[in-house]
Amino acid sequence: MQLISVRGLRKSVGAGRAARILLGGADLDLAAGEMLAILGRSGSGKSTLLNLIGGIDRADGGTIEVAGERIERLGETELTRYRRERVGFIFQLFHLIPELTAEQNVTLPAQMARRDRNGRRNGACFHARELLERFGVAEVADQLPHTLSGGEQQRVAIARALVNDASLILADEPTGNLDPVAAANVLDALRSICDSGRSVLLVTHEPEATAAADRVVLLEEGRLRPEPARTGA
Amino acid sequence: MGEAIASALVRLRQRRGRSLLAASGIAAASVLVGTAVVISFGLATGFDRAAARADLPDVVARFNEASLEDVERRVGSLPNLESASYALERNDLGIEQFGGNETSRTIVAAVGDGRRGYAVLEGSDLSGEAGEVLVEQGLATDWDIEVGESIYVDTLGPLRVTGIALAPEDVAYPLASRARVWVSQDWLGEFFLGDGETVNVARIWARDADELDPLLVQARSVSYGLENLRFVTVDGIRTLVGQAAGIVIALLIAFSLVAVGAAGVALGATARADVQRRLASIGVMRAVGLSRAAVAGHYGLDAALVALPAAFGGLTVGALLARGPSADLLGILNELPPGGAVLLPLAGCMLAIVAIVVGATVWPAWRAAGLEPARTLRGAELPGTARRSLAPGGPFGLGLRLAGARRGRTLTTALVVGAATSVVLLMLALASFLQSLQNDPGAIGKRYELAAAFPAGRTGEIEAVAGVDLASPRYELDGLDSFRLGETIAVIAYPGDHVPFEAPPLAEGRRLERAAEAEVGQGLADSLGLEIGGTLAVQLPEGAGEARFEVVGIVRAIDNEGRVAYVRPNRLLTSGLAFDPPIAIKLEDGADPAAVSQGLRAIGAEPQGATGATTRDQAFLGVLAGVLRVVAAVNGLICLFILVQALAVTAAERRQALAVLRAAGAERRTIALVLAGTAAAVLAVAIPLGIALERFVLGPLVSRLAAGYATPGLATPALQVLIVVAILVALALIAADRVARRSARASIPIELRGV
Numbered sequence: 001m002q003l004i005s006v007r008g009l010r011k012s013v014g015a016g017r018a019a020r021i022l023l024g025g026a027d028l029d030l031a032a033g034e035m036l037a038i039l040g041r042s043g044s045g046k047s048t049l050l051n052l053i054g055g056i057d058r059a060d061g062g063t064i065e066v067a068g069e070r071i072e073r074l075g076e077t078e079l080t081r082y083r084r085e086r087v088g089f090i091f092q093l094f095h096l097i098p099e100l101t102a103e104q105n106v107t108l109p110a111q112m113a114r115r116d117r118n119g120r121r122n123g124a125c126f127h128a129r130e131l132l133e134r135f136g137v138a139e140v141a142d143q144l145p146h147t148l149s150g151g152e153q154q155r156v157a158i159a160r161a162l163v164n165d166a167s168l169i170l171a172d173e174p175t176g177n178l179d180p181v182a183a184a185n186v187l188d189a190l191r192s193i194c195d196s197g198r199s200v201l202l203v204t205h206e207p208e209a210t211a212a213a214d215r216v217v218l219l220e221e222g223r224l225r226p227e228p229a230r231t232g233a
Numbered sequence: 234m235g236e237a238i239a240s241a242l243v244r245l246r247q248r249r250g251r252s253l254l255a256a257s258g259i260a261a262a263s264v265l266v267g268t269a270v271v272i273s274f275g276l277a278t279g280f281d282r283a284a285a286r287a288d289l290p291d292v293v294a295r296f297n298e299a300s301l302e303d304v305e306r307r308v309g310s311l312p313n314l315e316s317a318s319y320a321l322e323r324n325d326l327g328i329e330q331f332g333g334n335e336t337s338r339t340i341v342a343a344v345g346d347g348r349r350g351y352a353v354l355e356g357s358d359l360s361g362e363a364g365e366v367l368v369e370q371g372l373a374t375d376w377d378i379e380v381g382e383s384i385y386v387d388t389l390g391p392l393r394v395t396g397i398a399l400a401p402e403d404v405a406y407p408l409a410s411r412a413r414v415w416v417s418q419d420w421l422g423e424f425f426l427g428d429g430e431t432v433n434v435a436r437i438w439a440r441d442a443d444e445l446d447p448l449l450v451q452a453r454s455v456s457y458g459l460e461n462l463r464f465v466t467v468d469g470i471r472t473l474v475g476q477a478a479g480i481v482i483a484l485l486i487a488f489s490l491v492a493v494g495a496a497g498v499a500l501g502a503t504a505r506a507d508v509q510r511r512l513a514s515i516g517v518m519r520a521v522g523l524s525r526a527a528v529a530g531h532y533g534l535d536a537a538l539v540a541l542p543a544a545f546g547g548l549t550v551g552a553l554l555a556r557g558p559s560a561d562l563l564g565i566l567n568e569l570p571p572g573g574a575v576l577l578p579l580a581g582c583m584l585a586i587v588a589i590v591v592g593a594t595v596w597p598a599w600r601a602a603g604l605e606p607a608r609t610l611r612g613a614e615l616p617g618t619a620r621r622s623l624a625p626g627g628p629f630g631l632g633l634r635l636a637g638a639r640r641g642r643t644l645t646t647a648l649v650v651g652a653a654t655s656v657v658l659l660m661l662a663l664a665s666f667l668q669s670l671q672n673d674p675g676a677i678g679k680r681y682e683l684a685a686a687f688p689a690g691r692t693g694e695i696e697a698v699a700g701v702d703l704a705s706p707r708y709e710l711d712g713l714d715s716f717r718l719g720e721t722i723a724v725i726a727y728p729g730d731h732v733p734f735e736a737p738p739l740a741e742g743r744r745l746e747r748a749a750e751a752e753v754g755q756g757l758a759d760s761l762g763l764e765i766g767g768t769l770a771v772q773l774p775e776g777a778g779e780a781r782f783e784v785v786g787i788v789r790a791i792d793n794e795g796r797v798a799y800v801r802p803n804r805l806l807t808s809g810l811a812f813d814p815p816i817a818i819k820l821e822d823g824a825d826p827a828a829v830s831q832g833l834r835a836i837g838a839e840p841q842g843a844t845g846a847t848t849r850d851q852a853f854l855g856v857l858a859g860v861l862r863v864v865a866a867v868n869g870l871i872c873l874f875i876l877v878q879a880l881a882v883t884a885a886e887r888r889q890a891l892a893v894l895r896a897a898g899a900e901r902r903t904i905a906l907v908l909a910g911t912a913a914a915v916l917a918v919a920i921p922l923g924i925a926l927e928r929f930v931l932g933p934l935v936s937r938l939a940a941g942y943a944t945p946g947l948a949t950p951a952l953q954v955l956i957v958v959a960i961l962v963a964l965a966l967i968a969a970d971r972v973a974r975r976s977a978r979a980s981i982p983i984e985l986r987g988v
Contacts, residue, residue, distance in 0.1 A: 047982070048982075056982060083896060095892075104626055108627070
């Protein structure tokens with residue numbers, strides 16, 4: 001079953017003579033439970049594609065359908081709800097809040113979601129502990145981010161992305177700041193997410209980071225094409 | 234240097250929008266400062282300017298009419314005498330403007346040659362020709378009298394206005410109870426001057442103004458035979474007039490300090506936010522080899538080039554805005570505006586504002602330049618201190634933690650909001666107090682509700698009226714201090730215990746018990762240096778001799794500016810003076826004043842209500858109360874401004890964190906909740922600080938500065954405190970919502986990059 005279907009997606013930056021086309025009609029499909037890696041050089045538009053699918057940026061043209069919903073048509077409030085209920089983001093720089101412990105960082109989106117929906121916390125704390133345990137960082141639950149290693153921080157960020165039971169995880173260069181061992185741990189964690197039925201869309205400029213993906217596509221000159229070595233995988 | 238400035242201008246042009254925004258913030262703060270400086274400086278120096286311009290005499294003596302020759306001989310014998318002039322003043326001659334205003338509360342002064350103690354502001358001085366009159370500037374303003382116009386003066390007929398004069402011996406009409414005009418003696422006939430050449434005012438200029446005491450002592454000794462003699466010195470005039478200005482100056486100084494503090498916080502916040510946005514640029518500069526000092530100097534120059542024109546423009550606008558109202562206020566006090574003299578303090582303020590802006594920019598830039606270039610190149614947030622916190626979880630708790638991560642800034646913001654809050658509470662307390670002065674005799678210690686014209690010997694009949702608790706004759710006269718001669722004293726006497734009728738709070742000592750004792754007001758004690766056990770010597774009017782009392786108590790009295798003395802009437806009644814005292818009437822609890830008044834009329838007594846503050850100031854008190862409430866409201870807006878600035882800086886500094894929250898689906902109101910948590914941390918310090926500052930520091934200080942003689946008890950009522958707290962919380966929520974709206978409009982991907 002297709003979770004995501006993107007057709008003719010276009011996005012430019014700048015205006016007039018300084019305009020630069022980042023996406024010139026990109027097409028993409030992602031099935032439920034699939035991990036897709038998008039490989040491309042720096043500045044090729046990978047993060048932009050991710051941002052558009054994640055609903056934190058607006059396209060100039062084309063369609064983005066996620067679980068049957070055309071998100072390019074959504075208003076700001078609906079987009080916010082979409083991000084809260086369907087999407088989890090993982091960033092290259094982790095973006096954990098320094099003043100919160102690992103557990104509190106994971107719990108925060110759940111508290112926002114529960115509060116906005118029905119005003120109650122609804123067991124968010126227990127869920128956070130389970131997630132931290134699942135990704136092997138339960139022992140650092142009460143520590144502040146600056147005391148954690150890069151790999152630990154990223155795994156906490158993965159737990160945060162999952163706390164609202166998102167069906168789609170968007171990972172932007174998740175291993176870009178990690179050593180090979182930590183990177184491997186993170187990729188394993190992302191793989192395990194797919195095994196539980198969620199979809200993962202990962203963008204990277206490192207070919208090694210695509211090893212855990214089911215499929216790899218290249219983003220070149222604003223368009224997507226399958227990676228030649230992995231065609232049909 | 235020229236190259237550096239040119240480069241800085243290029244950078245500023247590239248960031249035109251932000252530069253203009255910063256400049257507008259600086260200009261707004263400068264407007265506040267400029268306004269406060271012009272008004273404060275004008276009030277603080279206005280009397281001295283007016284006295285110099287008007288050639289104010291060192292001593293003004295008034296007495297019952299006496300022959301000029303006699304007075305000249307007495308004055309001529311005084312030591313330290315430089316010159317003297319003489320005048321005859323007639324009170325309560327009717328003055329009428331044709332087809333317009335009229336009054337019979339007047340002073341018409343017939344002046345001779347020589348120094349006159351006034352300054353001609355418009356037109357020309359009296360030339361001695363018949364039919365000329367000079368009009369005091371307060372009267373001219375109030376009646377819109379112009380030079381060349383004619384006014385009618387009783388017994389003198391229509392007179393042509395030759396000029397408009399400033400006479401700083403008193404405040405201006407209508408604040409002064411009598412309208413003042415001058416005419417030349419040269420053409421006046423017997424209908425004005427009387428049989429001989431008589432005068433009742435002598436103006437004396439001393440060679441050495443610091444050695445007035447021997448002159449005054451000698452004046453007392455040579456004045457035997459002059460009836461109803463009263464002296465007032467230039468210091469006395471300055472005190473009398475300055476009391477009205479003192480409270481305004483004190484309030485403006487407090488207001489200015491808050492404004493400057495708010496401006497400093499706002500400017501510091503803006504500068505820090507700007508540095509935060511440009512962290513990547515700082516990283517590049519450091520990466521290519523610029524020193525830390527060079528980077529900080531870069532930013533300092535940019536800030537100076539923005540601050541200089543903004544501060545200059547703001548101060549100019551503020552000064553121009555304040556010029557008119559300040560001149561009006563000074564005109565009421567018969568003082569002169571500062572003119573060009575205010576440029577120096579304004580220039581000093583401009584330098585201070587620029588220094589604050591530059592300092593507030595250089596410091597975060599210096600700190601940022603001390604980070605590893607790789608870190609700043611990534612646009613990382615300026616380091617705070619992540620600490621474990623007891624704050625609750627959730628968005629609100631996150632906001633508290635963000636405030637805790639920047640303890641210095643949170644505390645600074647709380648201090649300024651606290652100071653602004655204390656000024657708000659002070660204004661409200663003062664306004665309430667001034668209104669009680671207008672209407673409530675109890676505010677000045679009066680406990681009797683009615684007074685009645687009735688023979689003192691029949692007081693028992695009044696006490697027999699239903700609803701009357703106690704009644705007593707109330708004797709009052711104006712005396713002079715025997716030693717200094719420059720101070721008038723309201724002497725108030727009750728045959729028995731005065732406390733049930735009139736009891737200003739006792740500051741020191743005890744209540745009087747015997748005929749030879751006195752309770753004196755704080756104002757009188759301060760001006761005469763009286764202490765418990767000292768002697769109050771009062772020169773009785775109409776040559777009735779001297780009365781001496783032992784000071785046993787000092788009271789906080791506001792009536793008559795604190796220059797009061799409570800005594801038993803024994804000495805007054807044996808002085809030969811004639812008294813017809815009203816009967817002070819204290820009602821029983823729950824008695825209806827209207828019913829009691831009817832009962833009094835039935836026995837032939839005409840009742841009157843007991844009054845609050847001396848009545849001619851009541852309108853002024855009402856206006857001042859209104860002004861104070863406006864100042865309170867303006868301070869409330871300053872609190873809002875400070876909170877918005879502080880939250881905007883937090884949102885700018887932590888934009889990556891807020892972007893992560895938004896990417897995770899946080900709505901605008903969730904972001905507002907985070908910022909509300911930050912604001913709550915500020916208010917948690919600011920509110921108790923503001924309440925404590927007002928109650929224990931500002932309230933006693935301002936009332937002491939303003940009154941100098943009484944502490945009216947400027948504690949804001951609890952209900953008003955609660956209302957102010959509620960308003961502050963509402964302002965915090967408004968600020969949080971406003972900043973959250975702005976934050977929600979930003980692009981999440983750009984905010985995540987931190988540039």
